[in-house]
Amino acid sequence: MRIINRKEFLALPKNIVFSYYDPCVFNGLFIKGESWTEDFLYDDLIAPIYSDNSDDLSDKCQLAEDGENIKLDFNYTGREGLFDDKQLFAIYTKEDVKQMIERLTLCQ
Numbered sequence: 001m002r003i004i005n006r007k008e009f010l011a012l013p014k015n016i017v018f019s020y021y022d023p024c025v026f027n028g029l030f031i032k033g034e035s036w037t038e039d040f041l042y043d044d045l046i047a048p049i050y051s052d053n054s055d056d057l058s059d060k061c062q063l064a065e066d067g068e069n070i071k072l073d074f075n076y077t078g079r080e081g082l083f084d085d086k087q088l089f090a091i092y093t094k095e096d097v098k099q100m101i102e103r104l105t106l107c108q
Helices: 005-011 054-065 096-102
Strands: 003-005 019-024 025-035 039-042 088-091
Touching: 003 005, 005 025, 019 039, 019 096
Parallel strands: none
Antiparallel strands: 003 088, 019 025, 019 088, 025 039
């Protein structure tokens, strides 16, 4: 795992596993999609709840809070759209990802 800036991140190919990084704080787990000029696409691996709009997302979150099982969509791609040039990213290596997968297979 290494930390890179936004410019370096946007130059990377798709299918890179990453987290947002602020000094000593890692946030989320994502797969990078295509880069655009100043933006990029991503797949969320932590809470990929597909929704048509913010009301739909809010309703689904409420159902989950009420104890219902919400189906996740690991094929849903979103747009980042934050345009924060100061944002840092933790980029995971192929070996890191293999270790994540091995560990996840031990879970229920």
